[in-house]
Amino acid sequence: MDLLHIGNRIRKIRMLKGFSREYVYTGIVSNSHFSNIEKGRYQPPTETLRLMAKRLDVPSHYLTDFYEDDSEIVEVIECIESGIKNHQFQQAQSIFNKYQEKLTYVSSVWQELNLNLLRFDVYANLHQNDEAKKLFERELQGIIDLQDVPPELQYKYLKICGTYFFMQKDYEQSLLHYQQALNSSYAVADQIPVRYNLALCYYQLGNIEKACNSLNKVLHYELRIQNWIAAIHSYNLFGALFQKEKDYQQAQSYYQYGIALSELIQLKEVLIIGKLYHNLGLVYFEQENYEEAEKMLLHCLELRKDAPQIDKVKTIYLLINIYIKQGSLNRADDKLEQYKAVIPNSLVIFSRAKIAYAQQNYDDFEQYILQAMRLFEEEKEDVYLVEALEYYIPYLEEKRKYKQAYELLKRYHYIKNKGVM
Template sequence: MYIGRRLAYLRRKRGFSQEGVAAGVVSRGHYSNIEAGRYRALNDILVSLADKLDVPANYLLQWESSSPVLEHYLIKLQYCLDNYEYKEAESFIQTITKEFTYINSLHQEIHFLLLESLFYIKIKDYHRAKGVIEKVQYLTDEGKMVPACLKYLFYYVTGAWFYVAGFYEKSLENFKTALEKASSKNSTARLYYNMALALYETYDRGKAAEYGKKALEIFINEHKWLHIIYIYLLLGVIHWDKREYSESEAYLHKALDLVKVYGNDELEGKVYHNLGLVYDSKHDKEKSIKYLILSVDKKLADNCESIIITYGVLAEVLISAGQITRAGEVVRAAREYAKSEEHFSMLMAIEAKIHYTRENWTKYEEIMERLITYYRESERWSDVKLLSEEYSEYLGNRYKYKDAFYYSRAALEAYRKLAEKGGGIR
């Protein structure tokens, strides 16, 4: 049956019908039975099919034969992914792709595809990850034919894919299935951490913290310091979100102490960013600005994509601290790193606040109307609701009652849209 899935994948990829690929080799009915796993094809038939499908004969003949060299590479690749060594992981993927254009062993091919898709998920290349995962799903018949020794990895990767795709409940289901098949403390801890991330996204902050602490306990006992930094960071975010600022501050400083020892600019930038948020919530603007500037510096050194978000938060804090000129300078610096409409709209919203503070009413109104129009066209109803309510109140205070009514209606429309999608006030 396994070879049938490979044949079906190759046939569809080459654009053949069953009748087309079978012509001159076997009857269409016999071929259909081979694909479905009802008959085991003779070697001479597989050789002829390989020729038709333009693949080496051994790719169909030796699908049960493993390569010790490839197995060694796969173990190394797994290690690199488990320990955030992505440059080394990429090097192994390139080596495997070059040396094994066709991986004869179906077991090893599925193993490699799972690790390759996990690599693309981790480096946020979701387009390539999607293509690889679709191949895995096809070869394994949606997971029904995964070899027993790969079931943990299959459900782990599938859970990770559903997480980045925003399907958090499905992500949790797959992580829970993987947990049943985990064979080591490290595997269990990684799943606890991933489950904490998914639970956080489902607004179950209490359980997210619970699973985060379970992972933390194991990783501390195993001396996995880089993993511990990530968990401290997550727990800091969870407690900040719960408005437990002292607990958040404590976890983030623990993360900072470790990250300085192990030297990781990206992680250090994230810790500084979140400390900036914590101190802003504690109304310590001086410390908030200090840590956000440190975050910007680290993210500049690491060429980190999220620098635009830190610039935005820094500008907001500067505005609330009354440092309007500095906020304007930060927005101007941030424009260089804006890569999407979402980024530009975020900076426009900050510019609107700067103009409001300076009482540049014409400019403020122009930007607000452009922003609300953009958010409505993009169906970003939370943003429409928030900005329309703010702008309607402003217009009412300026005695522009007709316009105020129009934007209050826009806010109401957004509220209804959110309610329809189950996205009302939480």
């Protein structure tokens, strides 16, 4: 069903309010006539729309002015776009909240579409992924023919589709939509964020060379126009790309460039600064420099003490791993108890498996590791599932359970290689 016709809006209101079809059309149009309206086969006259609006208990303009832009909404959209452009996503969200009543019934289908795209963008950047997915599936999924959409919204829609599929971990579809978005606009200001997102896709798909090529263009542009915040994000991604290649010196340099630039401009955005310190801590962890890793991670947690809990999960989990690697099992257990309400249950159980293994409590280890692997599969957390298999397969080999180890080894290689282009 195409979302961009009045019938879809009527149907959406009717279903949201729990009204039957008969309740809406009785005394206004016939059953078959109403069916054609909802399916977009017929455009009803203004008077019919007014009567239906009254029956649906919505302002009449919400149905009669379907293609009429509201000048006040234009200003609201400009303010939200400015916030997004400057990475001020909390500010953009506050604008949505401030004009909540005004934005409840936006007459123009194009302004409503634009606002939903912007709202999705804000949700995504604030890591409110559940809200973003619900919004996409309720309001955005189902546009059949993009040729009916204004060009500037085509670009936004394709970009948002790319982000939606990225959230779903469907990186092939994400890449496809980002490439379509890139081809839909020749404006450099549009192409730069898409190229950044393409770099993220290539990173997830294991094509580091293409990721670096795409990101290199982004960083040069951001530094040239002095978009410092965006440049800091690019430094962070460059660090992650080199870290994936185990080029730790380069990775460390890029994270430090990002930190230095954030200090130079006195950046207060703790989310990206926290990422830089977390990733720098991860570099030290991978080099087995656990003392420096711990310093970076504790600083990251201090920076993010007032941030949403979801932003702290990976840092806490990595800190627990440091204590396990150091043999400080009591500290690991204490940290796990302190944060078990914050960390997903799957990671709590996996951490308990690691502690049990370090304590040579193999019965508990088997119980925990199998439970953790099952949860990772359910949650489609392939990264953690691979890590769990890296723990469990050698254990099975030590116990001479070769057949079971072999079957899991095949699964391990499948998961590791399925995303590689």
